[in-house]
Structure formats: structure tokens, C-alpha cells
Amino acid sequence: MRLVIARCSVDYAGRLTAHLPSAPRLILVKSDGSVAVHSDDRAYKPLNWMSPPCSLKEEDGRWTVENKAGEKLIITLEEVMLDSTHELGIDPGLIKDGVEAHLQELLADRMEVLGEGWTLIRREYMTAIGPVDILCRDAEGSTVAVEIKRRGEIDGVEQLTRYLELLNRDPLLAPVKGIFAAQQIKPQARVLAADRGIDCVVLDYDGLRGIEDDKLKLF
Template identity: 65%
Template sequence: MRVVIAKCSVDYAGRLNAHLPLATRLLMLKGDGSVLIHSDGGSYKPLNWMSPPCSVSDVEVEQDQADAGITEIWKVVHHKTADMLVINIHEIFSDASHELGVDPGLIKDGVEAHLQKLLAEHIETLGEGYQLVRREYFTAIGPVDILARDENGGHVAVELKRRGDIDGVEQLTRYLELMNRDPLLAPVQGVFAAQEIKPQARTLAEDRGIRCVVLDYDALRGMADHNALF
């Protein structure tokens, strides 16, 4: 992973265009090929990013750009969608590379991990006609608990919590924004599932078009125990 602190401006060109004006930011170039741009706020969510597969190249700085204070230009191009992220570097304050190795992944606590397993085995709990695609669907910014298909064949990303709060909704929102950039997945709907969902989290989720589902852990366990008898 390469971690750079730099004064920069950023332009994103694709299905949506976006501009970040000149400011000091954290740039992360990860080993999986993703590029993420962070500020000192906004918690874990990047201001903008490019998911893999993509490539990063240095572009020659024209004289008028140099006169404007630009010292480097990084061009990030997505291999499938041709979306492009252009990072105009004015000054680099820190530039370090680290080899992190293979990560063992997130180990969930017993109840949450078991809840994920049970829901995957009984995915029809979310609705008639639902089918499991896989558990722990990995993205450039972390694993989605469950990826499924609904009765119409559309993709559904499921985020599971024991107690659902606003942070969980924000996490799922981030996954959905990224996954909906992938033409092989889009459109992707979201389901926020938990044993208990706080009212504020439900309001935020529904405002963002995310369906909330309250899960009965004991009922799911009972379904598994019942099936084991046959």
C-alpha cells in the first residue's frame, strides 16, 4: 500500500462527474488496485475513489499547469468502465509504501457470525424467491455480509448487525455506491438486517431506499434445528 499526504485537486469523469477543489488530503493506493481519497473528516468514507481493476499513470505536466502550481498529475482509469480519476498534485508532504501481506479478514463475534450463516442458509427469510449468491462478497472497501438475488434476479447487498445503528447504514451505503459502479452487478439494492434496528437508523435507511429487516435469531435457529431432523 502507498500512502501519500498531498495538496491536490481531483476530478472524476464517468457516469457521474465530480470535482474536489484544492486541499490537503490522504491518498491511498492499495495493493488490490483501488485508489481512495480521504479528508480528515467523514469517518471511514472516502471523498472519492476508484475500485479495481484500474491502472495509475503519471501524465506529463503542461507549462500552463506548472504555472498554476501543479507538480504531478496522476491519471487513474478503470479497465472495465473507462471511468477516470485525475489527481492534480501541487505538493507532497509525505509518501510512504508498506507491504501489508495477506489479511486474515474480519472475525465476527459468535452471535453475528452465526446470524450470517443462518440467514445465508435461509435466505428466503428476506422474501419469496430470494437466492444466495455468496457470503462475504469482497469489495475494494470491505466485505459485504451477504450478496443475494431477489425474485426478479436483481442483486441485493445485505448488511447484518446484532443492533443496527446509523454507522451500519452508512457502511451499507458505501458498499452500494461502489457496487453500483460495477455494470456486472448494477443495479444493486440494499437490505439492512439486524435483531434490533434503532429508529434513527431506520429513518436514514428508508430515506436512502434501503429496506430494513428485523431478524428473529431464535426463529432462525429453530429453522436450522428443524431441518436437521430430516
């Protein structure tokens, strides 16, 4: 990545025209060929940019960035205060900590957020077709199977339905109710869950970690 801090003016010529008058700015030139012009505000959003694929031509204090459509970003450099290049390497990508396994662990440790008097039977309760994320009992002593997803979609409801069919064949567990829990649940999944007699719970990940309000929304 190349970082240039310079007093410059910027002109865009393409489907429309735009002009940035002279001012100190940060110019980012990335290895993918993209060029972005930033000010010292607006968070991550550049003032103007050119997305790849594009070419950069430098001559006499003037940069011309052109894409395949013939659109041009013309940067006129008046004073360069910093010009440095850094090799960042391959980025490993964003690793999110709100994965299903962690949600399962947090919820198992805090069964009371599902309701007062709820108790855990077992995490990863094995069935013939796979493990149920959480098997627990509600305040009345009824068995409840909880399927946890980061994003709740129809296939998750179908999966829980299959688990419930098997679990309800066990006289020591039946009747077994179902809860479909996720950080966000698609409307179609809600409709299918309601049709199957399954409750939906929206999980507040930060709340489960004790960062914010620890309430769950039960629908």
C-alpha cells in the same frame, strides 16, 4: 462467595427504614463486598441488599453492613443452618451466541425467509473497502446487498451505503439494492435507511434457528 442459610430478621436504616421479620433466608456475601438477602422466591431479586463498597462487622449473632453513606443493613441471626465459603475465581462473562457471524450464516442458509425465490450469490462478498455480509438475488433477479448487525445503528447504514456505491459501479451487478438487517434497529437508523432507499429487516434469531416462528419483519 459466602453462602449462609439462617433464620434471621433484617433491618435497613438509611434514607428510609425497612424491616424483614424472622424467617429462613439465604444470605450471599460476595468478594466485591456486597451482601444480599434472598427468600426462596422472587427469582434473582433479593429482599434487601447493600451494594459495594461496604463493610461487614460480625458480633454475637448480629451482622452490621454499612456503606460509605452511613446506611446500614442489620441482620440478626437466630439459627444458622449452613455457612460455607467457595472460591469462584474470575468469571469469563456472558458469551452470546447471537453474534453477527452466526446471524450471517443462518440467514445465508435460509434465504427464503427474505422472500420466496431469493437466492444466495455469496457470503462475505469482497469490495475495495471490505466484505459485504451477503450478496444475493431477489425473485426478480435483482442484486441485493445485505448488511447484518446485532444492533442496527446509524453507522451500519452508512457502511452499507458505501458498499452500495461501489457495487453499483459494477455493470454486472447493478442495480444493487440494500437491506439493513439486525436483531434490533434504532429509530434513527430506520430514518436514515429509508432516506437512502434501503430496506430494514428485523432478524428473529430464535426463528432463524428454527426454535420459534421463522418469519422476518420487513419494514
